[in-house]
Amino acid sequence: MATCPFQNLLDPDLYMDGNHHRVFADVREKSNGLAFIEDPLTGVPYWAVTRREIADYVCKNPLLFSSAAKTILPKEMPEEEIALSRLMLVNMDPPEHVKYRRIVRNAFTPKAVEGYEERFREVAKETIERVVTKQHCEFVTEVAAELPLIAIMSLCGIPMSDKKKFFDWTNTMIFTEDEDMSGGEGVAASQAAAIEVYAYAEELAKRHESEPLTDIVGALLDGKVNDEKLTPEEFQLFFLMLIAAGNESTRSVIAHGMRLLIEHPKQLQKLVDAPELIPFAVEEMLRFNPAFVQMRRTVMEDTEIDGRQLKSGDKMVVNWQAINHDPEIFENPEEFDVERFRKRPELTSQHRAFGNGEHFCIGAHMSRLEMKVMFEELIPRLRNPTFAEPVSFVRDFFVNGIKTMPINFEGR
Template structure:
């Protein structure tokens, strides 16, 4: 079988290449994938089994996020130092310090306190579309929800949600014709986020408020604080990660429920299933498709000799359909329990900080949608994002 796991046109057309990923799990789970000199990226080891993705994720000393960063594309040497200030691109102990500072705003207790507010947001979104007939589920429902929540977390005015949406699209959608602008557009959007974060920080230092920004700017019990650059990069990470994952899990989940009408009917009949449905949606959609690591020393995985400096890429879309871990992994089952998916990462230092929040948003959203719009139906073809990093849906036409 011809293997190409990074062909963005395939992702735009069909989503993740599940047929290829299954073949690799069965035949060559630690696979040397040829590079592309024209596009400037080297060959890499493709890791497709659940057990191995977890192994790579939990051994930061062996598989580094900082050495060449965590995203797939190569970054010029002169940009590495700045990017390493972002938690995503750090290894312990630096990552441990930063995460302990940021964790203060994301405790389960603080997240659970948002439930009634998230429910109000969801009802408000449905109120806005209820009389419209034809809508786009992505731009009218799935995208605004996490943007409202991010504004709430940052203590930012809700009118800023459109700016956050545009910034995120420009940074993530650089390879998509609907979102791509000038070659520097993604970097320009990032600079605009930094300026926005600086303005927020200045306002909170002048007038502290009961929000995450104020909390993160205050010293912790050891007197530690985030530097200006660290805070700016945290806001950037929140704008992208906090938006893209929930938005694409919600829109991908809705599309999947349309494709599995029996599961939609189950959810409409029994709202208690939204708890397990949220995890099954994340498993099935795998909003983040891959992350990159770099080997810090020679090692062996399933008999393959990985050399120091080799690029290693873990595929969550594959791990979440591993036949050795999931019963009937090719079946979408909203009551699946247990569900040891790794849609929020394979554990270890980089397990998703916002996993509680994302699951809460998904659970409440689908409770409200099934309650308020039980006859919702798809009216046109979904358009997928041209990206091998995010399994994204750009548009999903529906009728209310």
Template sequence: MSECPFAKFPNMIDPKTYENGMPYETLREIRDAGPIHWMEGTYMEVPYWLVTGRDEMDFISKNPALFSSESNTALSEEFTEEEISGIHNHMIINMDPPRQLKYRKIVRAAFTPRAVGSYEARFRQHARNIVDRVADRGECEFVEEVAAELPLLAILELCGVPPEDRKDFFAWTNAMMFNQDEEMSGSREVAETASANVIAYAMNLAEKFRDNPQDNILGALVNGHGGVDGLTEEEFTWFFLLLIVAGNESTRTITSHGMRLLMENPEQLQYLVDNPDKIAGATEEMIRYNTAFIVMRRQCLQDTEVGGQLIKKGEKIILHYHTVNHSEDVFGEDAMKFDVRRPERMPNMYNEHRAFGVGQHFCLGTHLARLEVQIMFEEIIPRMRNPKLQGEVSYTKSNLVNGIKNMRITFDPEVKSTTEAA
């Protein structure tokens, strides 16, 4: 095992490393030094292998028999055995095959491109309503008032949760996903309380769906789909918890960063104003450039050589999706530059980046997330003209979600026509 040459750098699993935004240059230096590195950092007092090469990430992700999500969770934090068995062991992201496959078989059909495409008209109307509420003001807090609205409303609607419960879920998901940031959660105890609230809600839904079968995602989970039996009440409850959280926070993060990047690159924003047919491609660059999830963990189950390094049984591995998605080896010399025209030059880019993971844990909601982001920007760009940051961007302190806490912006107020005003 080589000695760690990165002692001068911040620990890449310390949430504080990301509280001022993604450390692009630090990640570039580490990436330039090779695809996999032994990190002696003091955070959580557990050293780890940091993976920054795409081939190495793919190999590890596609071999769960060698590199487990289940043995010590897929999260970079350290948990007690009680926490792992009591909470984390029930979450699909912390499962290995064959246990994980039951969930994926049931849900896969509900998230096909065809199935997701059937939601487009409803989502587009929601997006228009969201922009309507701020367009004539000429200013807003973009994260909560715009970016967070569609993904939360969409996933709750698809799961049969009524709109009046939306604000509760916004608070609960914030507490669960951002428990490392005191301003957003308060403490791990607050996060646990939020989880308990979602679990109780899910148990009530499961009972209702069994008595009155629903034609939606959760209905398929409860009652089965495609010849696969439905989940037990306990299995359903845990899956609902993850579905609500992941389905909300990831798309909100992509939309927030996408808007930030367009404001920082006004010439690219103008290109999309002039060429609205290019917005769909541009959103793929947003997904690549500021990946929603930062790192995930694997645990080595037997000595294995990866990227010229021997990873020993029991050692911790951290997959850094963000830095892989900035790899010059994959995306060219300008990989660290945001460029909405990149997908025009690289039409297969959606298969090249790893924003949605790869292998056994490739995101089931990929098509849903892409549709939501595309629709939001197709509604935002023509109507919220000349947007500008108003003050500093506030980032979340998290090693999991590459989030923005708040981002106040100004733009040209939309003037309603006489007919609309009447």
């Protein structure tokens, strides 16, 4: 009986030691970027895309490779859950996707995002001030999580007194594979947290009726698709997506960015000596460890890619992390180099930390700004950082998270 020659990229245990990139490289080299992999955990095999050229083809043909059919989540879900999830922007195909995206896109344009910088910098300064004299912190919860969560809450008009609630809810919703993050209840806990967020969104909608909101929430509630406002269910799911994606993703990349700087002190010293390199370092952090490991697509009709025959209904997993380490695009991709994008600025448009095509991340400009501001504020003040304990990674194949990262440093 033939056995699959590739390691299962949807095994959450693969991500617990942070060494999954070597597995991605092995799959890419042996398959030339498109591998058919068995998944004994679910019994559903899939095509894993690990080369940039193939990923771009998939992203630019959303009707052939659907986000809506089975959602973008790589896990298997019951049909009733899939049907509800199709109301979420990330799980839409054309033409619905473009229509719904229009409702909030103005809040995320480069010009609009620039207006958030002053507030972001205030939050970053306050965050660093709280830990700097201690010369020790748990970096994920005390630093990396602060700005992304406060930023998206501010944009959605959520009071800061509810910050802890949203931190816990988003952790529980996204990290269903990790017992520590989900409270050991997995999908059940995730669904319960989602219900809490739906109820919160419902209260915001009621408030908007008597006290019109002028933030993103107001734009969602007043926006129209085909001359009709969003249904309550559509609004609640849109709200949930903004909160969860706007919080967890940037938090994960900031945490990994700090980890990489600690692991590469010479690269960190370059940023201490030349802070103008920080925007380039941000691009390298995004390339090296994009927040989302991989997302699902469903093949909608029989097709051929590089001589491989894909059938209608086949599961496909586009692996963003592997794609960002494609040696055909990036020289020495396993090397963390904060000057990579200074030396070759054209590469900024070549990594896929934010996806590509119609589903390119609507919050890309905001994420970049949050990262730039945070590292501009912390690098001068948290000097000579070291790990106080081993890094603990989240057991999850979807979001590339760090669970805990206690660090020591010299505070300034």
